[in-house]
Amino acid sequence: WQNAPHPHPSPANQQITTPQYPLPAPFRWNDERRARIRAELGPPAHDLHHAGPDQALSWMFGTGKTAVWSEQSQTAAKLMFWFNRAYRGHPQPIQLEGMRIAQVMRISQRKFWGALLLAGIVGTVSGFWAQLHCYYQYGMSSKIVGPAAWAFGPEPYNELRSWLLAPMPTNTNGLVAVVVGFLVTLLLNFLRLRLNYFPLHPVGFATSTSWSMNCLWMPLLIAWMIKVALLRYGGSKTYRTIAVPFALGLVLGEFIPGSLWTIYGMFSDVKTYGFWV
Numbered sequence: 362w363q364n365a366p367h368p369h370p371s372p373a374n375q376q377i378t379t380p381q382y383p384l385p386a387p388f389r390w391n392d393e394r395r396a397r398i399r400a401e402l403g404p405p406a407h408d409l410h411h412a413g414p415d416q417a418l419s420w421m422f423g424t425g426k427t428a429v430w431s432e433q434s435q436t437a438a439k440l441m442f443w444f445n446r447a448y449r450g451h452p453q454p455i456q457l458e459g460m461r462i463a464q465v466m467r468i469s470q471r472k473f474w475g476a477l478l479l480a481g482i483v484g485t486v487s488g489f490w491a492q493l494h495c496y497y498q499y500g501m502s503s504k505i506v507g508p509a510a511w512a513f514g515p516e517p518y519n520e521l522r523s524w525l526l527a528p529m530p531t532n533t534n535g536l537v538a539v540v541v542g543f544l545v546t547l548l549l550n551f552l553r554l555r556l557n558y559f560p561l562h563p564v565g566f567a568t569s570t571s572w573s574m575n576c577l578w579m580p581l582l583i584a585w586m587i588k589v590a591l592l593r594y595g596g597s598k599t600y601r602t603i604a605v606p607f608a609l610g611l612v613l614g615e616f617i618p619g620s621l622w623t624i625y626g627m628f629s630d631v632k633t634y635g636f637w638v
Contacts, residue, residue, distance in 0.1 A: 399454035402564040405581075406449065406573030413445030414438065420535040425528020435524055442517035449573065452481070542566075584608070 398407050415438035422429035444451070456477055463473040495503050505514065549563040568574065591600045619636030626633035 393453070395448050395451050396453040396457050398564050398568070400457055402562055403458075404564060404568050406571050406577055407454075407568050408447040408449040408571045408573050409568065410447045410572050413442070415442065415445060417539075419524065419529065420532040420539070423528065423530045423532075424524035426525075427528060432525060436521060439517040439521040443513075446513065446516065447572070 395407060398404065415435075418430060418438060419435075424435060426432060428435070459477065460470065460473060463470060546563045546566060549561055549566055552559045553562060588600070588604070591604050595603075616636065622633050623636065625631070
């Protein structure tokens with residue numbers, strides 16, 4: 362990130378200075394917070410689109426030449442956009458769940474960690490290979506379609522261009538909203554710790570604006586209503602012995618066929634229905 366290209370052309374003999382703001386720390390903390398959210402409540406989605414450190418820094422410090430953080434730092438922040446546009450696929454929460462499953466099943470944590478490391482290496486190499494294979498086999502246009510063409514690819518550079526050519530001052534209203542949200546989260550956490558019957562969780566407040574929630578709020582509401590009814594009229598034994606296995610069966614019944622169907626489509630060169638979200 363210290364060698365990030367300057368947004369404006371510069372003479373060959375001009376040395377590009379390093380960013381004035383330590384960028385890696387906010388991005389690392391953001392990853393850790395996603396893992397904490399999954400461990401604290403286990404929400405099925407915590408994508409939080411456009412809520413990365415680059416957006417927060419632009420609100421706090423403004424953009425352009427007059428901003429507190431340098432143009433080089435602004436450029437470096439957008440180079441990290443690929444893993445900060447949304448947080449659906451970050452590995453830390455998934456790895457944390459896997460380690461918890463290993464602990465419950467009394468699997469050696471050292472062996473499990475080795476398996477995670479090996480999977481990360483194989484997955485990284487396989488991902489690069491798959492991308493390059495599709496490019497050479499079918500052409501670049503086979504991958505640059507849909508959101509990859511109008512969202513994931515150009516978004517960071519279009520926004521960086523607007524930052525540098527049309528600088529923004531500090532977003533006072535945005536900062537006030539952040540402070541209010543922080544205070545509401547503290548209040549919800551205080552009430553949850555003091556009142557056993559308090560039903561609202563601060564993580565729910567934080568993730569309620571996620572894009573995926575527009576697909577999930579109704580199923581979650583139905584599941585919650587069924588759970589409340591079972592606990593009230595059937596008791597905890599009925600809930601644990603019948604409802605929980607049935608719910609797990611529904612989850613497995615969707616994802617196992619979905620995974621096999623996708624694998625079949627890959628090997629048979631047939632476009633199949635995509636299972637996602």
